[in-house]
Amino acid sequence: MRLARIATDSGPRPVCLRDGRWHEVADPYADTPAFTGPAHGLDGARLLAPAEPRVLLGMAHNGAPGDRDLPLQAFMKSTRTVIGPDDPIVVDEGLGQVNVEGELAVVIRRTCRRLRPEDVPSAILGYTIGNDVTAVEQIALDDKLTQAKHGDGFTPLGPWIETDLGSGDVPITVRVNGVTVAEASTRQLAWNVSEQLVHLTRYLTLGPGDVVLTGCPFTLGPVKPGDRAEITLDGIGTLANPVRAL
DSSP: OOEEEEOOTTOOOEEEETTEEEEEETTTTTSSSOOOEEEOOOOTTOOSSSSOOSSEEESSSOGGGGGGGGOEEEOOOGGEEEOOOOOOOEEOOOGGOEEEEEEEEEEEEEEEEOOOGHHHHHHHHHHHHHHOOOEGGGGGOOOTOOOHHHHTEEEEEEEEEEEOOOOOOOOOEEETTTEEEEEEEEOOSSHHHHHHHHHHHHSSSEEEEEETEOOOOOOEEEEEOOOOEEEETTTTEEEEEEEEEE
């Protein structure tokens, strides 16, 4: 099932794809979506970020199998960094090089704490594409990553949520201005989705719409104002965003 958020004359609306149209639903986090009546064509529908997280987490040290030798850790990102498809990533050129990072993003379905591995599937609504934009030259200056991870538009999400995606081997492709700059798969991550959510919910509560960026298996590339970044995940689609100067 494919879920999204679209802009309408009445404001943002959660929708579900059915019979080639976006149908509005009452609660996208319900076990079975309840359709409320209005429907919208695919052409011309403006897609928004498919989730509005209260908690937005990125996984650190999770880009290669060797990272299992390091502690499993996460960092917070401001939810104000979340943007949708075709919204701009804003770069302050005075802060040095900025990279886009293509990642599988997990969207949480229900309030959860201290998950066990067997609990994880029911806690997940689905998966979307995440772009964990990073001002890489700021990392060494701020070990809390505030300077590196919190720029305007530094977390594109979208274009929609796929609820039936297997997360163990999802190919990821990163393109800048149409040129492929990185390719990998989620199978290369040190810690899988289940391990990540079990770890995270030991320490904090996650709830409906919260998002976990699961890690960057070297799926990154440098960008500058004027560029266009595209992240493709097999089984989901492509998330594209322009890059502009602050």
